[in-house]
Amino acid sequence: MLSLNKNFVSNFLLVASITSLNASDTQGIDIGNEWKVLEDIKFGYVNYNYDNAPSLDSPTTNKGHVDSKGFYTIPKFSILTPTYNNFSAKATYTVATDFGLNNPDYENRNWVFNPSDQESFAILQELYINYKDSNHNLTIGRQELETPLIEPDDYYMLANSYEAINYVNTMLCNTELHLGYFHKMAGVWDSGDNGTEFHSMSDTSFVDARDKENANDSGVVFGAIEYKTQNHKIKVWEYYVTDLYNMFLAQYDFTNKMNSFTYNTAIQFTNYKEIGELASNNFTNIDYSIYAIKFDGKYDNGFEFATGASKFSNGKGIGSTLSAWGGFPTYTYGYIFNWFETGSLQNAALLKVELAYDLSKLGLKNSWIGYRHTCYNLDSEHSRTVSGVPQEKMQLNGIRFKYTPTTGVYFTANYEHRSLDNEPDSSAYRLIGGYKF
Incomplete structure (x- = not known):
């Protein structure tokens, strides 16, 4: 530092x-x-x-x-x-x-x-340092690298950054091939170590300290293929963390427009599985999947909506993996509060509904306002308070306003109220803005 x-x-x-x-x-x-x-x-x-x-x-x-x-x-x-x-x-x-x-x-x-x-x-x-031509894009060094399960997460105060090698090949028609390696990361919000400094990916994970030591400063090898046409997009991403765990994501998107209505629907599958040294002990157990679907739409008159549903399997390790390194893949989180407020998401089902309006239709250029409701249906066998009282439901209601031009003054305001079984209600707001050029 x-x-x-x-x-x-x-x-x-x-x-x-x-x-x-x-x-x-x-x-x-x-x-x-x-x-x-x-x-x-x-x-x-x-x-x-x-x-x-x-x-x-x-x-x-x-x-x-x-x-x-x-x-x-x-x-x-x-x-x-x-x-x-x-x-x-x-x-x-x-x-x-x-x-x-x-x-x-x-x-x-x-x-x-x-x-x-x-x-x-x-x-x-x-x-x-970056090398880029019509078919190759190679970046080596500290960077705000964006991938589905490891990313900068820059909607808060300071983005995550990674010491990484990232290569993208676009020689095949409509296809991107990704290959790379995450060595270290910094980022207070998503690091399991001191996020004000760069530490190894294994040390910044959320597994047990003994598992971090066994991983011996290992990094994350990743590879992916993405295929995209005008209406269809398919992507498959694989992340391998030596002696910790494996992450896999597969997603299909379909986008289309009918008259004044544009919509996007997608299905997504992610899996987290312990490997190597971590799989040979009982310090941290990781073996679960997430199934998710969404349907979003917007009208030319400015009105928008977004819906999403996800289901967590009845496996362990969610708290040790889900938000590590900045990856939030599913479509069903709140504006501020998320899974870490509950006792556990094991075997849980989540539902999100959002209504929004593009204020540029009223002359407020680059402005947007939305309301989101997220419902967490929890499994009381797994989700409990610190005192051991079962939890069956958490509900989030939030409002977001964004003014986000490319340069100049920008501003985002978030407010959210959370109710969770057998806990006092909580609320939060973030007012974040600035000036960029």
Whole structure:
């Protein structure tokens, strides 16, 4: 981890205010000879109410989750080189700070700093070389790599970043072939280690500490094939984590338009299975599948809807795998609260319904508002409170507003209320915005 220089933050904001005067509709500023500077200054206020104040700190209330809140500033500065003989490079330096304004007692679950020390930090988040031509795309180094089960998860405060090798081949008609290797990751929200630093993929997993040690800093080898036409898309992804577990995803999408109505329907299957050293002991057990389906649609007049359903098999290991490394594959999560609020998703069924409207139809360009209801039908044999009381249902009701232009000022507001059997109701909101060029 790089140490935080307080003067750097103030200088960074000053540079942003000056250079942004020359920003255009296309993200980034050409500083000469095709060198480009990008900046994203993000501000966020988060507030989580679990009916469990830090002064109470009850380990049996809402799984011991404590009321949390805080304001954060995250300036993110990138430099892109010009392309020379199909090669280019990028470096991104990021700072996360609260300027000492937050009450540390209320930062337990804000997931911006390392939870163990709650200190501002800086990190060289990206540093990669890319080669790209008409058929090949190879990236080596620190990058915000997007795949179905390991991804940046950048709808919150700071994206996950990975030390990885990623190769994409497009020589076959309508087909992409993916091959790569994740070596390390950083990202406070989705890391099972200190997310303010880069650690091995095995150490940032959520398995038992003894299994992490047995994995000996192993990474994730992945490969995939994706086939896409105008209406159809099929993708199959395979991830192999030596001496931990295997992840498999298969998905089919169908997209079509009828008059003023565009719709997308998809089915998805994912499987998580322990392998190697992890399979030979009882520290962590992993063997389950998820079956999911969705049907989304939008009308030319601005109205949209999204529906999804998923079913978890009656297998173990969900808590040790599901959100590791940023992968949230199914179609049935809430805006803020998710599976980690329940005792367990083993043998659970989830249903999501969302209604939304594209506000650009009213002249509010790049704006969107939506309401989402998510229902978790839990298996009370597996999902229980810390005190052992069975849980059968969790319901989430949320509202989201987004203003997301390509450059300039952006803003997203999320509010969600959660009710869960035999726990006090909880609610949360996130106000995240900023300026990018």
